[in-house]
Amino acid sequence: MTNVLRRSSTPPGVGAEPPTLPEGIDLARLSQRKVLPLRHPAQWVLTIVVLILVVNFGQTLFTNPEWGWSKVGTWLFNPAILAGIRLTIEATLISAVVSFVLGIVVALARLSRNPVLSTLSWLYVWVFRSLPLILVLIFLYNLGNLYPSIGIGIPFGPQFEVKTVAVLSDLTLGVVGLSLAEIAFASEIVRAGILAVDQGQIEASKALGISRRRQFTRIVLPQALRSIVPAYVNQIVGLLKGSSLLFYVSLLDLFGVVQNLGSTYPTDVIPLLVVASIWYLVFTSVISVIQYYIERHYARGSLRVLPPTPLQRVRRFVVGLGRSDTATTAPSDRKVTR
Amino acid sequence: MSLAVEIHNATKSYGDRTVLRGIDLTVEQGSVTVILGPSGSGKSTLLRAINHLEKLDEGYVRVGGDLIGVQVAGDRFRELPEKAIRKQRARIGFVFQAFNLFPHLTILENIVEAPISQGVKAGDARATARTLLARVGLSDKESAYPRQLSGGQQQRVAIARALALEPSVILFDEPTSALDPELVGEVLAVIRGLAGSGTTLIVVTHELGFAREVGDRVVFVDDGRIVEQGTPEEVLDRPQQRRTQEFLSSVL
Numbered sequence: 001m002t003n004v005l006r007r008s009s010t011p012p013g014v015g016a017e018p019p020t021l022p023e024g025i026d027l028a029r030l031s032q033r034k035v036l037p038l039r040h041p042a043q044w045v046l047t048i049v050v051l052i053l054v055v056n057f058g059q060t061l062f063t064n065p066e067w068g069w070s071k072v073g074t075w076l077f078n079p080a081i082l083a084g085i086r087l088t089i090e091a092t093l094i095s096a097v098v099s100f101v102l103g104i105v106v107a108l109a110r111l112s113r114n115p116v117l118s119t120l121s122w123l124y125v126w127v128f129r130s131l132p133l134i135l136v137l138i139f140l141y142n143l144g145n146l147y148p149s150i151g152i153g154i155p156f157g158p159q160f161e162v163k164t165v166a167v168l169s170d171l172t173l174g175v176v177g178l179s180l181a182e183i184a185f186a187s188e189i190v191r192a193g194i195l196a197v198d199q200g201q202i203e204a205s206k207a208l209g210i211s212r213r214r215q216f217t218r219i220v221l222p223q224a225l226r227s228i229v230p231a232y233v234n235q236i237v238g239l240l241k242g243s244s245l246l247f248y249v250s251l252l253d254l255f256g257v258v259q260n261l262g263s264t265y266p267t268d269v270i271p272l273l274v275v276a277s278i279w280y281l282v283f284t285s286v287i288s289v290i291q292y293y294i295e296r297h298y299a300r301g302s303l304r305v306l307p308p309t310p311l312q313r314v315r316r317f318v319v320g321l322g323r324s325d326t327a328t329t330a331p332s333d334r335k336v337t338r
Numbered sequence: 339m340s341l342a343v344e345i346h347n348a349t350k351s352y353g354d355r356t357v358l359r360g361i362d363l364t365v366e367q368g369s370v371t372v373i374l375g376p377s378g379s380g381k382s383t384l385l386r387a388i389n390h391l392e393k394l395d396e397g398y399v400r401v402g403g404d405l406i407g408v409q410v411a412g413d414r415f416r417e418l419p420e421k422a423i424r425k426q427r428a429r430i431g432f433v434f435q436a437f438n439l440f441p442h443l444t445i446l447e448n449i450v451e452a453p454i455s456q457g458v459k460a461g462d463a464r465a466t467a468r469t470l471l472a473r474v475g476l477s478d479k480e481s482a483y484p485r486q487l488s489g490g491q492q493q494r495v496a497i498a499r500a501l502a503l504e505p506s507v508i509l510f511d512e513p514t515s516a517l518d519p520e521l522v523g524e525v526l527a528v529i530r531g532l533a534g535s536g537t538t539l540i541v542v543t544h545e546l547g548f549a550r551e552v553g554d555r556v557v558f559v560d561d562g563r564i565v566e567q568g569t570p571e572e573v574l575d576r577p578q579q580r581r582t583q584e585f586l587s588s589v590l
Contacts, residue, residue: 204438207389208452208503209428212420218451222442301442301483 071271075261076278084257085279091171091253092240092283095178099239100232102179103186108216110191121187128184134245137177141249143168174246182239189231193224226298233291237284254279342367342507342538347397348387350380357383359562360397365507365555370539372549372570375559376585381542384559385509388540389430390423401430402506428456431500431508435515437492439484439499445471446480449499456503463502470498474528490521494528501532508532510541526552546589550574558582 021027061067075081109121128136144164151161168176197220205215247256258276262269292309299306308316343365350358357380365371375381386392388399390407398415399406407423408415418426440448449467454460471477474494476487484492493513500508510529514522526548532539533552543549549556549570556573558566558581566579577583 198438200434200436200438201440203391204432204434204440205451206424207391207427207430207432207434208455208499209424209426210452210455211424214451214455218443219440223440226442298442301444301485 066270067274068268068271071268072274072278075268075271075275078261080257080261081254081275081279084252084254087171087246087251088240088243088253088255089283091174091178091243091246091251092236094175095182095239095243096236098175098179099182099186100190102183103190104221106183106187107190107194110187111194125184125187128181129188131181133178133181133242134248136180137174137245137249140168140173140177143173170249170251174243174249174251177249178239178243178246181242182235185235186232189228189235190224192231193226193228194220196227197223222298226295226302229291229294229298233287233294237287240283240287241280340367341365341400342369342402343388343540344400345384345388345397348384348394348399349396350383350387350392350394357562358387358394358397361559361562361564363557363564363567365538365540367506368534368536368538369554370533370541370552371555371557372553373540373542373557373559374544374546374549374573374585379559380562381559382511385511385540385542388507388509389427389432391432393417401426406430428452428503429505429507431503431505433493433496433500433508433510433513435512437484437489437496437516439492439496441484444481444483445476445487445495448484448495449502452499453502466502467498470501471495473501473531474498475524488521489517490524493517493525497525497528497532505537507538507540510539510543512542512544514543514545544589546574546586558585560585 061069106121106124109117110125112118147164149161150164150167151159153159153161201219201223202215205219210219243253244255246253247259252260254276258272262272265272296306296309341364343363345361345363348358348361348363350356359380361380361384363384373381373385383392387394388401388406390399393407398408404426405415406426407418409418410416439445440451443451446464446467449470450458450460450463453463453466458466468477468480471480474497476491476494476498479487479491479495484495487495493516497508497513513529514525517525522545526545529539529541529548530552541548541553551570553570555567556570557564558573558577558579560581566573566577566582573582574586577586
């Protein structure tokens with residue numbers, strides 16, 4: 001049968017070899033057996049090479065005294081370092097929340113039918129997406145020279161003014177600077193999320209006479225968040241690292257503290273950098289865990305069955321070990337809908 | 339007989355493509371009107387104009403005597419504010435071809451969303467929703483999410499969602515076109531159950547059998563005009579217009 005097909009579909013002159021089987025093969029017998037997966041010998045060789053390199057590097061962590069692990073231990077929870085951590089967390093957290101809320105506002109302005117609002121919003125994003133963060137920060141730092149007092153008022157009418165230096169404390173300045181840039185990025189992320197929601201959803205809520213406000217808060221935003229969350233968390237990680245630039249406007253964040261201590265104790269530079277790295281890794285890990293659960297929350301309804309959380313997986317594994325003799329009733333296919 | 343829907347000189351174009359060319363149509367209270375026509379004929383646009391999902395360039399739509407989406411301003415019509423249109427839409431149910439259920443809300447939440455937005459107490463809205471779910475035969479699915487349901491079940495939920503606002507008119511835009519053939523029957527059965535209940539139904543569909551069995555009136559639309567209308571027997575069995583005859587023979 002296959003032979004006939006093969007021959008008829010081969011153009012004359014190409015000279016394809018007729019498919020022949022070695023003599024004495026019993027296809028009927030082979031067809032009863034499980035098909036083996038393809039072998040990947042090159043993958044194994046590569047894995048071994050990589051492992052050797054990794055182990056080599058790992059070894060230097062212990063044999064090279066310059067790492068100064070004992071000093072890492074003493075610096076890790078040093079009060080100055082902890083104060084820096086506190087500032088880093090404060091600045092990042094406040095900016096992340098402020099930027100998300102205002103990012104939604106800017107995104108809605110951009111999407112609004114009002115041409116003034118959408119143009120202003122576009123302009124804002126254009127400016128603050130273009131300027132390097134450090135430039136914005138130093139600009140703000142010098143704002144007191146540019147505008148000694150700031151205020152608003154009706155043109156040619158009554159004015160309300162305050163001293164710039166009085167309003168902008170160092171931390172406020174830092175948070176405002178970080179947020180100015182962050183809002184621009186957040187608004188683009190939110191806008192992309194809103195645009196990704198199926199138009200039919202908006203039509204359905206219109207047809208049902210649902211109010212504009214509820215359309216956004218109950219129908220559009222929850223669905224948009226599914227794509228907003230991963231992108232925005234990524235942005236927060238960038239913000240966390242961007243907060244190290246606060247050092248340049250004399251705010252002592254984690255990086256700033258390490259930088260200062262490094263110039264005071266020049267022999268401890270490497271251990272101090274290791275301490276900073278460890279803490280940044282910790283922060284990012286915590287953020288990733290939170291992200292996992294938020295994403296899971298907004299996946300409601302879009303997956304038929306939600307994947308188990310890592311905790312549930314561990315629990316199941318342990319339970320599974322306990323009753324490995326009754327493996328047929330393993331709870332692994334139990335449905336999780338919440 | 340009183341009129342549920344009255345359409346006069348409905349005219350609409352997208353750029354230089356004219357979709358509706360001055361359509362006049364009246365629909366009696368409590369009747370079932372089936373709109374047939376080839377794709378691109380303007381039948382969906384006409385249906386969507388009834389609850390102002392499409393704005394007409396000229397002409398008007400009245401539902402229960404009220405002008406939809408517009409008010410009289412001097413010797414012209416002027417669009418109503420969003421809020422007023424929303425109130426009007428709440429009295430007109432709409433069932434979409436693609437169901438358009440809210441995927442992140444449970445079945446029950448899907449149905450109570452609009453009533454709660456209209457100010458109905460949450461408890462009352464839930465009670466009504468459960469009654470409606472029983473009516474479409476899905477009582478056991480109230481805490482499921484739309485994607486866990488088959489297409490036919492989703493469309494039945496969408497019908498229950500439209501009924502939750504107790505509309506006087508329900509518009510169906512090809513309600514079975516996105517369904518696997520074996521699921522069409524269950525949705526048509528629910529629609530059939532609504533016929534004769536006093537609610538006015540306007541159905542855009544390709545199901546000729548349904549049109550014949552349930553329709554009181556059949557309207558054939560082509561190229562933005564009503565070519566022919568009458569009872570199912572008149573339009574489906576003894577079509578007078580050449581265009582209708584061609585369409586029916588191509589569908590069968």
